[in-house]
Amino acid sequence: MKHGIFAPGLIAILIAGTVFAFFTSASANAREHIIGQANLQFSVPLKVIKPGDRVTFVNNDSVVHNIISQTAGLQFDLGVFEPGMQKSVSFNQKNGVVDVECTVHPNMKLTLFIF
């Protein structure tokens, strides 16, 4: 991370964005987030969700995965995850950062931020 990236203009955008985010989030209900698995990767490396949101994992890969989290208090193990299947996890918990990974392919990693 270079400091140049955090130019004042950008910070202004961030602040504006957060204010915006604050107002929109107040009205938003629990959402579903869809995260794919293809070519031994999650479709996104990180994702922000809100308490109460649901994350649906979809295996659009050609091989079996095993999606787990060993983050304290936020553990789950989605078991054998065949191609074509989808499985959901709801995050009713407090704020937190969840490290999600595949036990078959440890390079498959995803970080969920619960705000």
Add this chain to the structure above:
Amino acid sequence: MCYLSRIKAVLGLGRLFHQTRSLMWFFAFFIIVFNTFPANTFPVGPSPTSQPFHLSLLNLIPAANAATGVNGVSRSDWLLPKVAPSPENNKMDKKKAELGKMLFFDPRLSGDGRTSCATCHDPALGWSDGLTTATGHNGIRLPRATLSIVNVGFNKILMWDGRNIQLEEQAIEPIFNPVEMNNTEQNLLKTLRSIPGYVKAFKEAYWGLGVSSNRVARSLAMYQRQVVSVNSPFAKWIRGNESAMTESQKRGFEVFIDTNRGNCITCHRPPNFMDNGFHNIGLLSFKNKKPDLGRFSQKKVNMTKGAFRTPTLWNIAETAPYFHDGSAKNLRQVLNHYISGGKTRTNLSPNMKVLRLKPEEQKDLIAFLNALTGEIDQKLTQFTLPR
């Protein structure tokens, strides 16, 4: 030690995030902004309005099924460079790699001065040892087979159970392992510092700095990144030389990548014929009273019990016997195992299936595996040990 932690820090976003929480929160801050805006606030390519932002991203992921079926795999997927890529903090350098070569072949690195890396990773035996399972210090029988180091530089996770990530981190372990080379750091440094040839070589390679175990590891890693299989019939064929493989070998490749026939591609993926993944392929030894649990030792989850890391298949014809327990004497027995779909069903990988292969298809598949044998640069085995 500081060096090791630095390697770990640059191992990629994922790991960085797992370690640097504060940076992560900062990112998260940015992303929450992105996530809460309606989909069309920041248009990213064509995105049908009926889909939420993240779904349209999903659609943009190219080649979701690139590795499936006969048609999904292109020859160029298997192309590999002549030397494996090196990390930012250990860039390929001729002098360092030459030093690594001497270290690799030098038995003086071991406690009793009799075992070198090459004792177990013997170039004449496909950079492995030809044994069912390895023989360690004082003739002790080790529980697992020696992995070949051919093309090891392309692997993103090392060892049968994935207990190491980077070659720099792995290289020093066998030297201090009591059942392998049984040396101590103190004794290793004392030995190397007493050999003027080494003192000179370290100085020349490392900007005037002397012997250290850190630099031993860096040089060994660098040397191993050069051990790459080239000019095999298959390597020539993927570069467009149609006659490099026989017709039988070409048919064998089709069987290999066809998920309805060989299904090998499911785990032995391009370009290094492996997936940096862990699978329980149902070997008989998993029926033992106290079986080797493999990956489970590193990651305590049901799925990892009896799962081992997929090995590369480049130069595979040279490294019999096969599997982590050495239970297959030759490639024929390997294939028979896969045809059975796994002999132990407990915790068997769901990616394994009973194969229905015609006798000709079986012959072709084995012929193809033989087409993966290439040459290793001769210079990598020519050395004189320093005095």
